[in-house]
Amino acid sequence: xxxxxxxxxxxxxxxxxxxxxxxxxxxxxxxxxxxxxxxxxxxxxxxxxxxxxxxxxxxxxxxxxxxxxxxxxxxxxxxxxxxxxxxxxxxxxxxxxxxxxxxxxxxxxxxxxxxxxxxxxxxxxxxxxxxxxxxxxxxxxxxxxxxxxxxxxxxxxxxxxxxxxxxxxxxxxxxxxxxxxxxxxxxxxxxxxxxxxxxxxxxxxxxxxxxxxxxxxxxxxxxxxxxxxxxxxxxxxxxxxxxxxxxxxxxxxxxxxxxxxxxxxxxxxxxxxxxxxxxxxxxxxxxxxxxxxxxxxx
Ligand code: FPP
Ligand code: MG
Numbered sequence: 001x002x003x004x005x006x007x008x009x010x011x012x013x014x015x016x017x018x019x020x021x022x023x024x025x026x027x028x029x030x031x032x033x034x035x036x037x038x039x040x041x042x043x044x045x046x047x048x049x050x051x052x053x054x055x056x057x058x059x060x061x062x063x064x065x066x067x068x069x070x071x072x073x074x075x076x077x078x079x080x081x082x083x084x085x086x087x088x089x090x091x092x093x094x095x096x097x098x099x100x101x102x103x104x105x106x107x108x109x110x111x112x113x114x115x116x117x118x119x120x121x122x123x124x125x126x127x128x129x130x131x132x133x134x135x136x137x138x139x140x141x142x143x144x145x146x147x148x149x150x151x152x153x154x155x156x157x158x159x160x161x162x163x164x165x166x167x168x169x170x171x172x173x174x175x176x177x178x179x180x181x182x183x184x185x186x187x188x189x190x191x192x193x194x195x196x197x198x199x200x201x202x203x204x205x206x207x208x209x210x211x212x213x214x215x216x217x218x219x220x221x222x223x224x225x226x227x228x229x230x231x232x233x234x235x236x237x238x239x240x241x242x243x244x245x246x247x248x249x250x251x252x253x254x255x256x257x258x259x260x261x262x263x264x265x266x267x268x269x270x271x272x273x274x275x276x277x278x279x280x281x282x283x284x285x286x287x288x289x290x291x292x293x294x295x296x297x298x
Contacts, residue, residue, distance in 0.1 A: 065095035120159030127151025135213030154183025191216035
């Protein structure tokens with residue numbers, strides 16, 4: 001059924017009747033289509049459901065195009081990013097085109113669905129701004145980190161579940177809780193993988209987040225666990241290119257203090273809660289997608 005979503009996105013792009021846009025879209029590496037999978041699992045595969053899934057994936061693709069420009073990322077999913085291949089201007093404009101066409105199509109679905117999804121896009125943008133601002137500080141506040149990842153990542157996954165529930169006539173809030181937990185756990189795992197995966201698997205340099213100034217959950221926990229002089233050392237390494245020795249120092253301290261285990265457990269707890277909420281509503285099929293999220297290794 002995911003195929004129907006791909007065809008719908010292609011149809012929306014073809015309707016623009018622009019060869020350059022069609023060819024650029026084909027260059028984008030396809031993601032896991034997690035949001036579309038979630039929508040189809042909750043709401044089936046009627047035309048409005050497929051359209052909603054297509055629109056959400058177009059918005060997601062647009063946000064990543066912009067994010068790669070903002071983050072100066074040369075790669076996306078282990079392939080050269082669109083900004084690396086064609087420059088920032090092209091990447092931003094393709095993002096704008098996907099986003100605005102998606103929004104146009106969203107208006108043809110239903111006012112309720114449109115509200116849930118458009119509100120999430122505002123959250124997404126606020127979250128991205130917060131992520132950028134926080135990167136110039138050494139943030140050690142877990143609550144601020146959680147709020148930022150909620151806005152940047154969980155809001156669109158939460159809205160995908162909520163929109164699907166609306167289309168299926170299911171209780172919106174319950175599904176939004178499920179999506180929110182999934183989204184928070186997804187970003188936590190993403191941030192953990194930035195530390196645990198080698199650069200080749202990840203398609204970007206090791207400890208990239210910290211070098212970029214991002215103090216994700218493991219760094220917040222590591223700081224808490226360190227002695228005063230070690231805390232100063234960690235602070236001094238923030239937002240700088242790291243030597244092999246400095247990378248090793250961070251990684252061995254993460255190991256000593258079992259930081260990755262602690263952060264992974266936090267993500268796992270959110271997933272377990274999400275599964276419990278769905279099980280309580282007889283939606284056992286939704287456990288699988290939650291597990292898939294926690295078990296991914298890239
Ligand atoms: C990835 O974060 C970024 C996001 C999940 C959201 C980006 C949102 C915007 C740019 C604003 C919305 C814009 C439009 C056009 C809808 P990351 O950098 O932590 O993850 P990564 O490792 O995948 O790059
Ligand atoms: Mg990024």
